[in-house]
Amino acid sequence: MDVERGRELPCINCGYDLRGLTAQHQCPECGLSVAQSFQGGAVTSGFAIASMVLGIVSFVVGVLGIVTAPLALHFARRAKQDIMAGRASPGSKGFATAGMVLAWVWLGVLLVVLGIVALAILIS
Numbered sequence: 001m002d003v004e005r006g007r008e009l010p011c012i013n014c015g016y017d018l019r020g021l022t023a024q025h026q027c028p029e030c031g032l033s034v035a036q037s038f039q040g041g042a043v044t045s046g047f048a049i050a051s052m053v054l055g056i057v058s059f060v061v062g063v064l065g066i067v068t069a070p071l072a073l074h075f076a077r078r079a080k081q082d083i084m085a086g087r088a089s090p091g092s093k094g095f096a097t098a099g100m101v102l103a104w105v106w107l108g109v110l111l112v113v114l115g116i117v118a119l120a121i122l123i124s
């Protein structure tokens, strides 16, 4: 697939002008696969979505979040690897970040609750 001449084709990640490059190339600026800019970044990372969903689920299932929160962190890391490698669209990053933040917040809440319980036990 060759780039049409004369038409602007910015990198979907950094906006670099990709004219003259082919789908087999990578963006000279950010290293993203040129094929992805051609496709308009259609490939959303499944890991990123899974991460965000698990992050939300962690708050719904209460203590079972001890399972889903670490999974959300794991999937967020996989999603970011895919984005870096150009296998998933940079737009997926928002989902992965949301999943990661939710998971850390949940783990933070867990630590606070455990701290309060431990304190209550010590005091009584």
Ligand SMILES: [Zn+2]
Residues within 6 Å of the ligand: 011, 012, 013, 014, 015, 016, 027, 028, 029, 030, 031, 032
């Ligand atoms: Zn780029």
